[in-house]
Amino acid sequence: MSAEEIAAVRETVRRFVRTRLNPLEAAIDEADEVDETLLAGLRQEIAALGLYGFNLPESLGGPGLSVQDRVQVLEEIGRTSMPLTECFGHLPISLTLMSADQRARILPGLLDGSETITYALTEPDAGSDLNALKVKGEKVAGGWRLNGTKQFISNVETSEWIIVLATTDAGANLKGRLTTFLMRRSNPGLKNLVRYRKMGWRGYHLNGFVLEDAFIADEDVLGAPGGGFLTMMAGINHDRIFVSCRCLGIALRAQEMALDYARQRKAFGAPISEYQGIQFPLADNDVEIAAARGLIRAAAEAADAGSDEFRIAASRSKLYCSEMVNRVADRALQVFGGIGYMRDLPLERFYRDARAFKIGEGTSEMQRIQIARAALGGR
Numbered sequence: 001m002s003a004e005e006i007a008a009v010r011e012t013v014r015r016f017v018r019t020r021l022n023p024l025e026a027a028i029d030e031a032d033e034v035d036e037t038l039l040a041g042l043r044q045e046i047a048a049l050g051l052y053g054f055n056l057p058e059s060l061g062g063p064g065l066s067v068q069d070r071v072q073v074l075e076e077i078g079r080t081s082m083p084l085t086e087c088f089g090h091l092p093i094s095l096t097l098m099s100a101d102q103r104a105r106i107l108p109g110l111l112d113g114s115e116t117i118t119y120a121l122t123e124p125d126a127g128s129d130l131n132a133l134k135v136k137g138e139k140v141a142g143g144w145r146l147n148g149t150k151q152f153i154s155n156v157e158t159s160e161w162i163i164v165l166a167t168t169d170a171g172a173n174l175k176g177r178l179t180t181f182l183m184r185r186s187n188p189g190l191k192n193l194v195r196y197r198k199m200g201w202r203g204y205h206l207n208g209f210v211l212e213d214a215f216i217a218d219e220d221v222l223g224a225p226g227g228g229f230l231t232m233m234a235g236i237n238h239d240r241i242f243v244s245c246r247c248l249g250i251a252l253r254a255q256e257m258a259l260d261y262a263r264q265r266k267a268f269g270a271p272i273s274e275y276q277g278i279q280f281p282l283a284d285n286d287v288e289i290a291a292a293r294g295l296i297r298a299a300a301e302a303a304d305a306g307s308d309e310f311r312i313a314a315s316r317s318k319l320y321c322s323e324m325v326n327r328v329a330d331r332a333l334q335v336f337g338g339i340g341y342m343r344d345l346p347l348e349r350f351y352r353d354a355r356a357f358k359i360g361e362g363t364s365e366m367q368r369i370q371i372a373r374a375a376l377g378g379r
């Protein structure tokens with residue numbers, strides 16, 4: 001897309017987020033609930049704007065934006081709350097590994113937003129450490145039988161499809177031991193669906209479930225049997241960029257609010273913006289937001305160039321942006337004094353929502369381990 005075209009897309013998204021999504025956020029947060037028909041309607045509105053599944057390549061029916069163009073759109077999408085960013089259908093890039101039959105059967109519903117999909121990796125005894133995964137897939141006639149427990153999985157209760165990562169060859173190394181399965185939530189082997197109570201991301205639900213002899217047909221293996229680690233890695237760096245942009249979007253909103261408030265709030269006879277004690281945190285926010293944007297763009301450039309640097313660039317960006325948004329939200333809230341802590345304003349929500357980004361899509365510690373290994377030459 002030309003620079004003008006992407007600027008126009010960006011403006012459309014910005015307007016949609018400001019006029020349709022931002023006004024819905026407070027009530028969703030308060031209720032910790034969101035009406036599924038409302039979300040389905042928003043997905044249809046976004047589809048009508050040609051923006052649903054905007055991150056997918058043309059081969060999967062998406063617009064085929066470069067990653068550098070994509071992050072410009074994502075920055076605008078990041079300016080709304082977690083349950084509402086989902087309405088844009090940032091679909092897993094691992095869907096590129098779908099067989100022709102899967103594309104014909106499953107893709108149309110995902111592309112038009114009538115069905116949604118989530119990714120189930122984490123288990124009670126395994127999150128960062130994939131070697132410890134215990135959900136087991138056993139080969140049986142015509143397919144696989146899955147047993148075990150998954151936890152902290154996004155939006156299972158509203159997704160038609162779940163990409164389940166399971167151990168299918170415990171004796172192999174990580175690159176051969178795991179397989180990814182496309183499973184319908186209605187699979188009779190999916191039991192004990194629970195919803196966790198959590199700190200932020202209200203209205204966006206994290207679920208756990210048990211698999212008891214859940215049968216998955218051979219044609220619903222995603223990628224090659226034993227290739228689950230590679231299937232997962234195909235999308236994870238893109239997901240880390242997505243998370244980075246969500247962090248940037250929240251940080252931008254917090255900083256814009258803090259700048260406005262500092263100009264108009266008076267104390268000791270002058271706007272608080274005249275005091276260095278307020279100027280310095282605003283300056284720190286400004287610098288950190290610019291640094292975050294720079295790291296996101298560097299990762300996007302590496303992705304578009306097909307560079308080996310992409311993996312580490314995505315880790316750098318995810319690590320920095322997820323920690324940055326926590327600092328920026330905290331400083332912005334402080335500029336508001338007491339009113340910042342009240343639920344009348346979204347600052348306290350930004351602060352609560354920011355915390356999860358240091359955990360999901362690979363914790364800060366896991367990013368640091370990858371970055372340090374690469375820096376030390378171990379890759």
Ligand SMILES: Cc1cc2nc3c(=O)[nH]c(=O)nc-3n(C[C@H](O)[C@H](O)[C@H](O)COP(=O)(O)OP(=O)(O)OC[C@H]3O[C@@H](n4cnc5c(N)ncnc54)[C@H](O)[C@@H]3O)c2cc1C
Nearest residue numbers: 119120121122126127128152153154356359360361363365
């Ligand atoms: C909001 C949210 C959404 C999520 N959505 C999903 C989802 O959709 N699908 C999904 O599969 N999962 C999801 N998760 C789960 C998430 O991916 C895991 O919680 C995360 O990967 C960490 O795994 P864990 O909780 O098992 O922590 P653990 O792996 O047990 O780690 C505990 C702590 O130890 C640290 N640690 C572990 N190993 C080391 C080491 N070698 N060196 C230093 N520190 C170490 C970790 O960084 C962490 O601080 C979500 C989590 C959250 C909070």
